[in-house]
Amino acid sequence: MKRGTSKVDPAPPCNLFLFGAHGDLVKRLLMPALYNLARDGLLDDNLHIIGVDHNEVGDHEFAERLKAFILEQAKAKDPEHGDKAIAPVVWERLAQRISYITGDFTNDDTYQAIGRRIQENGTGNAVFYLATSPRFFREVSRRLGRAGLLYEQPEAYRRVVVEKPFGHDLPSAQALNRDLLQDMAESQIYRIDHYLGKETVQNIMTSRFSNGIFEAFWNNHYIDHVQITAAETVGVESRGNFYDSIGALRDMVPNHLFQLLAMVAMEPPAAFGADAVRGEKAKVIGSIRPWTQKEALDNSVRAQYQAGNGQAGYLEEPKVDPASRTETYVALKVMVDNWRWVGVPFYLRTGKRLTVRDTEIAICFKQAPYAQFRDTEVNQLKPNYLTIQIQPNEGMWFDLQAKRPGQALVMEDVKLGFAYKDYFQMGPSTGYETLIYDCLTGDQTLFQRADNIENGWRAVQPFLDAWAEADEVSGYTAGSDGPAEADELLARDGRRWHSLS
Ligand code: BG6
Numbered sequence: 001m002k003r004g005t006s007k008v009d010p011a012p013p014c015n016l017f018l019f020g021a022h023g024d025l026v027k028r029l030l031m032p033a034l035y036n037l038a039r040d041g042l043l044d045d046n047l048h049i050i051g052v053d054h055n056e057v058g059d060h061e062f063a064e065r066l067k068a069f070i071l072e073q074a075k076a077k078d079p080e081h082g083d084k085a086i087a088p089v090v091w092e093r094l095a096q097r098i099s100y101i102t103g104d105f106t107n108d109d110t111y112q113a114i115g116r117r118i119q120e121n122g123t124g125n126a127v128f129y130l131a132t133s134p135r136f137f138r139e140v141s142r143r144l145g146r147a148g149l150l151y152e153q154p155e156a157y158r159r160v161v162v163e164k165p166f167g168h169d170l171p172s173a174q175a176l177n178r179d180l181l182q183d184m185a186e187s188q189i190y191r192i193d194h195y196l197g198k199e200t201v202q203n204i205m206t207s208r209f210s211n212g213i214f215e216a217f218w219n220n221h222y223i224d225h226v227q228i229t230a231a232e233t234v235g236v237e238s239r240g241n242f243y244d245s246i247g248a249l250r251d252m253v254p255n256h257l258f259q260l261l262a263m264v265a266m267e268p269p270a271a272f273g274a275d276a277v278r279g280e281k282a283k284v285i286g287s288i289r290p291w292t293q294k295e296a297l298d299n300s301v302r303a304q305y306q307a308g309n310g311q312a313g314y315l316e317e318p319k320v321d322p323a324s325r326t327e328t329y330v331a332l333k334v335m336v337d338n339w340r341w342v343g344v345p346f347y348l349r350t351g352k353r354l355t356v357r358d359t360e361i362a363i364c365f366k367q368a369p370y371a372q373f374r375d376t377e378v379n380q381l382k383p384n385y386l387t388i389q390i391q392p393n394e395g396m397w398f399d400l401q402a403k404r405p406g407q408a409l410v411m412e413d414v415k416l417g418f419a420y421k422d423y424f425q426m427g428p429s430t431g432y433e434t435l436i437y438d439c440l441t442g443d444q445t446l447f448q449r450a451d452n453i454e455n456g457w458r459a460v461q462p463f464l465d466a467w468a469e470a471d472e473v474s475g476y477t478a479g480s481d482g483p484a485e486a487d488e489l490l491a492r493d494g495r496r497w498h499s500l501s
Pocket residue numbers: 232251359
């Protein structure tokens with residue numbers, strides 16, 4: 001859907017080149033998303049999907065592999081009905097337009113072949129999706145540019161989708177932005193953060209800015225603090241090699257968690273357009289107070305999961321250095337220094353191998369100033385939370401206290417809320433559907449602009465610098481709620497984490 005409108009027209013004709021066509025991303029997310037878009041009638045009959053990779057595969061075989069990937073994913077999610085996940089008529093139409101180019105990303109012949117394929121397909125529009133290892137981002141964009149493939153004309157847009165990780169610290173992200181911007185304009189670059197493809201994340205902005213009630217209490221007069229959690233039960237799975245050089249902070253914070261923070265904390269944009277929304281986000285992430293190295297150490301916890309509850313420890317995982325100090329859990333306190341939020345801490349935590357999967361934002365309100373009820377002390381009243389549940393059990397809930405019916409004055413916890421499943425039918429979706437559709441239609445609202453990315457790295461850089469000089473990494477048991485030090489981070493401020501649920 002185009003932001004700010006309710007149009008759901010099919011995206012225009014295009015050549016969609018998937019670099020890294022045999023990779024995990026294409027298999028797990030992009031192809032199922034493209035199928036879902038085709039099923040919903042949102043792809044033009046002239047959308048061509050062209051895999052690009054070094055393996056030798058024919059067009060038909062490539063299409064068959066993609067079909068097998070989609071079915072595999074569907075069956076993993078729903079063993080009973082997964083094999084019926086593909087409607088033959090939808091697939092046949094899509095498959096006719098799937099082809100493949102065998103090519104080395106570092107060889108100009110590959111780009112000549114891409115140019116020829118665009119000519120043959122009869123539409124000048126092209127999206128180059130870099131679903132590759134980050135070491136190819138610059139290489140591919142430079143060669144696309146050199147081959148003239150990034151040159152736009154009125155009937156031929158040229159766009160490049162860049163996956164994460166976008167850099168590994170502030171200087172590397174700045175350098176990557178500089179390099180990409182030598183080959184193309186900002187309006188051609190679509191930097192992905194898949195959290196922005198999630199309905200529940202987009203709904204934060206919609207709820208805040210389309211319901212008048214929120215604005216009245218959305219500030220430091222009424223909000224005590226905000227907690228942002230992305231808890232996972234999975235470990236590093238087969239990604240030990242990659243993850244060990246990255247860790248939880250880089251993997252989740254400057255991108256996904258800061259996107260959630262931005263959605264909660266940004267000022268209302270003047271319009272629902274890419275420039276206005278991304279401008280507000282850049283401002284709020286740019287307002288995160290830069291800690292000194294000492295402050296960064298005091299305001300952060302990093303930890304690794306250790307064997308427990310029948311699960312292996314991080315150091316025993318395949319392809320992880322047995323002496324690694326890479327964190328699989330991080331908790332941080334950050335302050336947003338602007339008029340609305342001054343004095344309101346934002347506590348962020350994310351980790352692998354925790355008790356439950358739970359991505360949520362818990363907004364904790366200041367306590368009622370005075371408890372006038374007999375035998376009830378004010379400090380016995382619990383704080384009210386507004387919980388925005390991103391996944392699973394998508395929804396929004398206020399935690400309130402109510403009087404339990406009866407003669408005695410007894411307070412009971414109750415919830416006032418909305419669950420997505422009660423109102424909406426959410427069909428199978430990967431989150432990438434919206435992002436691919438938006439890229440095909442040229443809407444950059446849900447993509448990161450260069451300054452959004454750099455502000456994210458700027459805010460985490462003090463933690464990276466401080467940790468580089470300090471050896472200590474705490475531990476937590478796999479299948480637990482995380483390290484005790486994370487509880488202490490909040491206890492110090494007289495607060496506690498919202499329980500994982
Ligand atoms: C990815 C990270 O970007 O996001 C993974 O690299 C993480 O480590 C994943 O598991 C979490 O995404 P989601 O959509 O499952 O919350």
